[in-house]
Amino acid sequence: MSVVNDYVNAIVRRRREPMEPFGFEPDWADKPRRHxxxxGAVRFPLPDGRCGEGAALDTGLRPAPAGGRFTLDTLAGMLRDSYGLLGRRLGVQANNDEEMLPRYRSAVWWRGTASGGGMYPAEIYWVCGPRGPMVPGVYYYSTPHHAMQRLLAGDVVDQVRATLGDDGAAGSTDQFLLVSLKFWKNxxxxxxxxxxxxxxxxxxxxxxxxxxxxxxxLALRPMLHFDEPALNRLLALQTRAESVFAVVPLPWTEPGTPGKPDAAPARQARVTLQENERSRRVIRFPLVEEVHxxxxxxxxxxxTAEExxxxxxxxxPYGNGGRGHESGRGLDGDSGRLVLPPAEPLKATVPASLRARRSSFGRFSGHRPLTQAELSAVLAAGTAGxxxxxxxxxxxxGPALTRLVVFTNHVGGMPRGGYAYDPARNELGVVSPGDAAQFLQHxxxxPNYNLExxxxxxxxxxxxxxxxxxxGPRGYRYVNAEVGAVAQAVYTACAALGIGCGAALGFDNVSYAERLGLEGTGEWPLxxxxIGNERPxxxxxxxRIG
Structure with a gap:
């Protein structure tokens, strides 16, 4: 029996079979800090991150040729545009925390990257080796300050490489970003x-x-399979409460030899500084700890990718006598398929799109339908991203671990219904005919979205x-990482197109699986x-900051 397998099944059935702990209520007055x-950690301000806008989002969604190298400016730019604070949210919307937003203590500061529930549990550490621009050591990216805090002085690159196994790419650089998740923040x-x-x-x-x-x-190749406990020991993290989930080797420019620390640390060095936890009571959830x-x-x-x-x-194969055949008459003869027009170009740059990204929270309006070219662009972006x-x-x-289906309400020239997206052909195949608005809302x-x-x-x-x-158990992480990447690409594409977007995990997965005819396939809606236009x-x- 697998704890992870049981957890996945509990997740997708939680609407019908509630998960423990039953009746849990958050203690908002004792919530953890967002940062x-x-x-006592020394803070080093990063460059302002304005290293050039780069290419359009269309380019950012396609594989890049290898050869580019990071500098301190480009690293600062990527960190600021992704997880640094970009501005404050004060718009009128349908969430129940709206009356709190004008108060500074309850202010919501937005970032370029989306986060489930707006909790932002990811933490970013930088292991800087001797060829880097700063004294070798371990640094923490302080998001509210857009600065690095030094947690350890000394070359620990060999310790990081030792956790990565026989991956050759890790040996070509001595600069690494470590991404951890602090569970309590969510x-x-x-x-x-x-x-x-x-x-x-x-x-x-x-x-x-x-x-x-x-x-x-630039081209990045994150690593998702490595010795987590060893990296957690390096960062002084308790594995049950926080753990490193990704290591990102950075191809780096070699500007020369930076200064050296006064004394080299022991072979198995580790951070000794501890964070200050705001919450007076940190609750442990056995199921989370068992899965982890x-x-x-x-x-x-x-x-391997092949495995x-x-x-x-x-x-x-929708159409040609398949599930969508009879319901699809008039779409493309009797095939049950609809050929989408070429995607609307995503001409906005990636940084500009990230700075414009936000959740719609009830602002959707069907007064102006989405065009098929806009829908085509969003579907292509979600698939590529x-x-x-x-x-x-x-x-x-590759391989692609996810795929998209779409329910249409207000798309110009397209009947309402559920369609499977075929990215290779840029086509939609009917999987659930008819108006699904009541199904979606039910x-x-x-209460923060009117899905119709x-x-x-x-x-x-x-x-x-x-x-x-x-x-194995890590396969669950690989799937969810791809689901998150799809969400971020869709959000960013919508921002580039000037349309609204919102993400939700609070729906009945079983009902969606039944509606889409997924029984027996092993597929789950996750x-x-x-998406759509918003009320003017x-x-x-x-x-905005800066």
Whole structure:
């Protein structure tokens, strides 16, 4: 029996069979900080990050040629545009915290990368080696200050490389970004559901870095399979509470030899500074810890892309007598398929698109339909952005672990219904004919969206149990990382097009699976992405930093 497998099944059935702890209520007065605080750590301001806007989002969504190198300016730019604070949210919207937003203590500061529930549990550390621009050591990226805080002085590059196994790319640089997840920053609100949310947050961040680096002529290959406990010891993290989920080797310019620390640390050096936790009471959720422990304890070799292909998403042959045949008359003869027009170009740059990204929260309006070219652009962007290049994928981010279906409400010239997206043909195949507006709203848990007013609702499908069979417990993370990357690409594409977007995990997965005819396929709907035009003239204060 697998704890992770049981957890996945509990997640997708939680609307019908509630998960423990039952009746849990967050203690909002004792919530954790949105940003870590390391008292006594020396802070070094980063460059302002304005290293050039780079190429258009269309370029950022395509694989980039290798050869570009990071500098301190480009690193600062990528960090600021992805996870640094970019401005304050004060617009009128449908969330129940709206009356708190004008108060400074409750202010919401937005970032370029989306996060489940707006919790931002990812933490970013920089291991700088001797060829870097600063004294070798371990640094923490302080997001509110856009600065690095030094946690350890000394060359620990060999320690990091030793955790990565026999991956050759890790030996070509001595600069690494480590991405950890602090569970409590999400669990205080979502309790046992938190692991499902935060593993998608890794994908949103890596997805942002992928499109940003490509737009600036750089190529990244994050690593998702490594010795987590060893890196946690280096960073002084308690594995049950926070763990490193991704290591990103940075191709780096070699500007010369930087200064050296006065004394080299011991061979197995580790950070000794501890963060200051705001919450007086940190609650442990056994299910989160058990799932995480099973994944960390799995020591099987890194899976190859070929092995992971056993969990690849498969697009069924809609039309030609298949499920969509009878309902699709008039779309394309009797084929049940609709050929989309070429995608609307995404001409805005990646940084500009990230700075414009936000959640719609009830602002959708069907007064102006989405064009088919805009829908085509969003579907293509979500598919391309979700192909995360990593140590378990090939150079183009394959195999694809996710695919998209879309329910249409207000798309010009397109009948309402549910369609499967075929990216290779840029076609839609009918899978659920007829108006689905009541179904969409009935199976959404929260009051902050009117799904009928969204032009379309994209559903991200994946086969998590097949991923567990192909890659072991870590396969669950690989799937959720790709789901998160899809979400970030869709958000960013919508910002580039000037249309609204919102993401939701609060829906009945089983009902969606039944509606889409997924029984027996192993596929599950894991994320809902709503897109469309918004009501004009909504009150808003555009409070941007810099």
């Amino acid at each position: 870590k605080v390391y008292p 669990a205080f609100k979502y309790n046992s559901f938190c692991y499902h949310v935060v593993t998608m947050d890794v994908g949103t961040l890596l997805g942002t870095w992928q499109m940003w680096s490509r737009a600036h002529g 422990a099973e994944i960390v304890a799995d020591h099987r070799p890194r899976p 992971l292909a056993l969990a690849a998403a498969v697009i069924p 979700g192909r995360l290049v990593s140590d378990v994928k090939d150079g183009d981010g 199976n959404y848990f929260l 007013q969204a032009a379309a609702a994209l559903v991200v499908l994946a086969r998590p149990e097949a991923a567990l069979e192909a890659a 994320l809902l992405l709503m 003239g909504e009150p808003n204060i555009d409070h």
